[in-house]
Amino acid sequence: MLKGKKIAIIGSGTMGRALAGGLLRSGKVAARDLRGTARTKATAERLTADLGVACSADNAEACRAAGIVVLCVKPKDVQKVVEGLGAKGALAHVPLLISIAAGVSTAFIEGHVPPLTPVVRAMPNTPCFIGKGMTVVSKGTNATDEHTALAREIFSTMGRAIELEEKHMDTVTGLSASGPAFIYLIIEALADGGVMRGLPRSVANELAAQMTLGAAEMVLTTGRHPASLKDDVTTPAGCTIAGILALEDGRIRSVLARGVETAARVAGELGK
Numbered sequence: 001m002l003k004g005k006k007i008a009i010i011g012s013g014t015m016g017r018a019l020a021g022g023l024l025r026s027g028k029v030a031a032r033d034l035r036g037t038a039r040t041k042a043t044a045e046r047l048t049a050d051l052g053v054a055c056s057a058d059n060a061e062a063c064r065a066a067g068i069v070v071l072c073v074k075p076k077d078v079q080k081v082v083e084g085l086g087a088k089g090a091l092a093h094v095p096l097l098i099s100i101a102a103g104v105s106t107a108f109i110e111g112h113v114p115p116l117t118p119v120v121r122a123m124p125n126t127p128c129f130i131g132k133g134m135t136v137v138s139k140g141t142n143a144t145d146e147h148t149a150l151a152r153e154i155f156s157t158m159g160r161a162i163e164l165e166e167k168h169m170d171t172v173t174g175l176s177a178s179g180p181a182f183i184y185l186i187i188e189a190l191a192d193g194g195v196m197r198g199l200p201r202s203v204a205n206e207l208a209a210q211m212t213l214g215a216a217e218m219v220l221t222t223g224r225h226p227a228s229l230k231d232d233v234t235t236p237a238g239c240t241i242a243g244i245l246a247l248e249d250g251r252i253r254s255v256l257a258r259g260v261e262t263a264a265r266v267a268g269e270l271g272k
């Protein structure tokens, strides 16, 4: 469905670049079919130099030729940007508008764009950079199944992509979008344990990261409950159960679950 579609990426920062890179690597979209925009000349020139994608500060011009517009600006900039597009008639041809802004609802965006504009909200994460992202999409009032399928196809070029009802989006933000930062912290802490026992830092980092990758793949490929996979590792009276009890003493489960809950709550406040 993506072949030949013109796509405008509004905001070519961390996520806009990841999106452009993922689309180009997938081979489904050619550089000539992509347009980026940025606030500053430096960011625009960087996107063009690195990925060969035309990029300017003119949002309206980029959108006029696009069948799909992906908003990758900060939540606080969404209203100004979409109102600017509407005022210049840049959405008059009714493109699909996809927003990745945390905490900004489809209803909010629909209130600032021409009526009938199909809006899809998407929540990707930074592992999209390496094709291992997790993205959730949800549809606004005027978006159809075809629109969300198109959005899933876009984000599938950068990892997994599923659709959920919009009511879950702040939770998704707290779990899979903020989540990489939580896991980096855990990897660092696990490596600290190895360093404390005498491993060189680089070795400890490699062990902790590859172990995390393997454990995550086990959950995804076997489809088994993590608790059942944990039981495979915990020999009675062994070292792993001893380590787990030490973690439980530190309330590891509730600390992590509350981290997600707190991030989700704050995500809901970002667009206000």
Ligand SMILES: NC(=O)c1ccc[n+]([C@@H]2O[C@H](COP(=O)([O-])OP(=O)(O)OC[C@H]3O[C@@H](n4cnc5c(N)ncnc54)[C@H](OP(=O)(O)O)[C@@H]3O)[C@@H](O)[C@H]2O)c1
Pocket (backbone or CB within 6 Å): 010, 011, 012, 013, 014, 015, 016, 037, 038, 039, 040, 041, 043, 044, 059, 072, 073, 074, 075, 077, 081, 100, 101, 102, 123, 124, 125, 126, 177
């Ligand atoms: N980072 C994450 O892990 C993550 C994950 C999921 C979703 N998100 C969402 O993704 C969005 C972008 O986040 P980010 O981390 O990529 O932010 P970022 O790196 O700051 O990128 C934002 C980009 O928007 C550009 N911009 C600002 N005002 C603009 C305007 N009026 N017209 C066109 N471009 C404009 C900026 O240009 P200049 O560079 O020239 O200033 C910048 O390149 C946010 O809404 C965030 O909630 C982020």
